Amino acid sequence: xxxxxxxxxxxxxxxxxxxxxxxxxxxxxxxxxxxxxxxxxxxxxxxxxxxxxxxxxxxxxxxxxxxxxxxxxxxxxxxxxxxxxxxxxxxxxxxxxxxxxxxxxxxxxxxxxxxxxxxxxxxxxxxxxxxxxxxxxxxxxxxxxxxxxxxxxxxxxxxxxxxxxxxxxxxxxxxxxxxxxxxxxxxxxxxxxxxxxxxxxxxxxxxxxxxxxxxxxxxxxxxxxxxxxxxxxxxxxxxxxxxxxxxxxxxxxxxxxxxxxxxxxxxxxxxxxxxxxxxxxxxxxxxxxxxxxxxxxxxxxxxxxxxxxxxxxxxxxxxxxxxxxxxxxxxxxxxxxxxxxxxxxxxxxxxxxxxxxxxxxxxxxxxxxxxxx
Numbered sequence: 344x345x346x347x348x349x350x351x352x353x354x355x356x357x358x359x360x361x362x363x364x365x366x367x368x369x370x371x372x373x374x375x376x377x378x379x380x381x382x383x384x385x386x387x388x389x390x391x392x393x394x395x396x397x398x399x400x401x402x403x404x405x406x407x408x409x410x411x412x413x414x415x416x417x418x419x420x421x422x423x424x425x426x427x428x429x430x431x432x433x434x435x436x437x438x439x440x441x442x443x444x445x446x447x448x449x450x451x452x453x454x455x456x457x458x459x460x461x462x463x464x465x466x467x468x469x470x471x472x473x474x475x476x477x478x479x480x481x482x483x484x485x486x487x488x489x490x491x492x493x494x495x496x497x498x499x500x501x502x503x504x505x506x507x508x509x510x511x512x513x514x515x516x517x518x519x520x521x522x523x524x525x526x527x528x529x530x531x532x533x534x535x536x537x538x539x540x541x542x543x544x545x546x547x548x549x550x551x552x553x554x555x556x557x558x559x560x561x562x563x564x565x566x567x568x569x570x571x572x573x574x575x576x577x578x579x580x581x582x583x584x585x586x587x588x589x590x591x592x593x594x595x596x597x598x599x600x601x602x603x604x605x606x607x608x609x610x611x612x613x614x615x616x617x618x619x620x621x622x623x624x625x626x627x628x629x630x631x632x633x634x635x636x637x638x639x640x641x642x643x644x645x646x647x648x649x650x651x652x653x654x655x656x657x658x659x660x661x662x663x664x665x666x667x668x669x670x671x672x673x674x675x676x677x678x679x680x681x682x683x684x685x686x687x688x689x690x691x692x693x694x695x696x697x698x699x700x701x702x703x704x705x706x707x708x709x710x711x712x713x714x715x716x
Contacts, residue, residue: 346439347373347384347431354429354445356411360419360452368447371409373431381435389428389442398425402447411445419451420492453546455492457500459554462487471535471557476528484513487520487554489542499545505553506539513558515540522556534560 349371356369375382386409388399402425403412409429425447432440462470462485472485491498502520507513509532514525522538536558543551 344439345376345381345433347375347433347441349373349431349441349443351443353443354411356445356447357450358413358417358447359450360417361454362413362416364415365403366413367410368413369411369445371404371411371429371431371443371445373409373441373443375433375439377433377435381433383434384431385434387430387432389430398427401425402427402445404429411447413447417449419449419494420455422449424448451494451497453493453497453544453548453550455497456550457489457491457542457544457552459542459552460488460490461485462554462556464554469537469555469557471559474524474528474536474558474560476560476562478524478528480524480526482524484522484524484558485556487515487522487540487542487556489520489552489554491544493544493546497544497546501543501545503541503543504538505541506537508533508536508538512536513538528560532560536560 350373351371354369354371358366358368371386373384373386375384385406386404387406388402388404401414401417401422403414404410405412409431411429413425427445427447428442429445430440430442432438474482474484487502489500489502491500500520501517502515503517504510504513504515512525512528512532513522513536515522520540520542522540538556538558540554540556541551542554543549
């Protein structure tokens with residue numbers, strides 16, 4: 344009537360990574376207060392939930408003495424710990440049992456060397472940093488960045504200057520990896536400098552890696568010494584955008600100028616039609632009319648129409664009254680001497696003053712007519 348009782352409420356065991364297969368990591372123990380066959384205890388792994396099937400494949404328990412074994416090598420970077428449930432059952436009928444949790448912790452070993460992230464070590468030749476010759480002591484040249492996949496003290500990294508063209512020119516921070524100038528640049532220093540930085544972890548035994556980098560000592564360097572591959576697409580895109588903006592602005596200005604000129608022309612024409620005095624020239628009369636002014640006895644302001652008849656041989660003149668009402672009366676000779684002269688009034692009576700009808704065309708009524716047979 345007594346179930347087995349474990350001597351601990353839980354167990355924690357440790358195993359180093361890269362262990363040997365079937366490595367012993369500990370044991371569990373349970374006791375039963377019954378006597379005889381009912382007090383005999385056997386150990387086994389309790390039925391696992393689906394999430395615990397993977398840990399069960401790594402662990403085994405001896406059914407008689409409760410020893411716990413790790414069946415396969417473990418990698419700390421992949422598995423940090425395992426957790427299983429061990430069951431202890433007596434031999435009674437019905438059998439009684441008890442469960443306990445066993446946690447197996449994987450201990451990290453120094454099995455990973457540092458990895459250099461910057462400067463990149465896959466390029467050949469190594470990348471070069473630009474250093475002005477006017478730089479003072481303490482000038483930051485670059486920084487070496489590295490990581491270690493191990494944990495704890497095994498992942499602690501230190502940096503050391505292993506080799507340099509001018510050993511006294513550069514210094515490397517042991518904890519930060521910063522490469523700085525130890526002294527100002529002199530004329531005796533070579534333009535091209537090569538440095539080898541050692542990166543070492545704190546494991547036992549320690550593992551290390553090296554970073555190779557270059558430096559160029561230049562006097563008054565500018566953007567011409569910088570790599571252009573990464574800047575070219577951006578510059579081309581900026582130039583194209585500028586061209587598009589300028590073209591759009593020019594097209595807009597031309598459109599606005601054309602629209603303004605068109606509107607101004609329309610306004611001027613409309614203003615001239617509303618406010619200006621209309622003078623009638625040869626184009627305002629019918630096509631069968633001939634004009635004469637200033638060469639005979641008629642003044643420039645008179646217009647007349649000549650019609651020739653073919654039947655009787657007589658000629659007929661139609662005299663137009665002057666357009667300008669301010670002119671004095673004129674006398675026109677008809678070829679018959681003094682008796683043949685006729686006075687033409689300088690203007691129309693107020694009641695009969697003609698008005699332009701449409702586009703400068705005068706009615707036919709105001710015009711004088713003189714016929715010769």
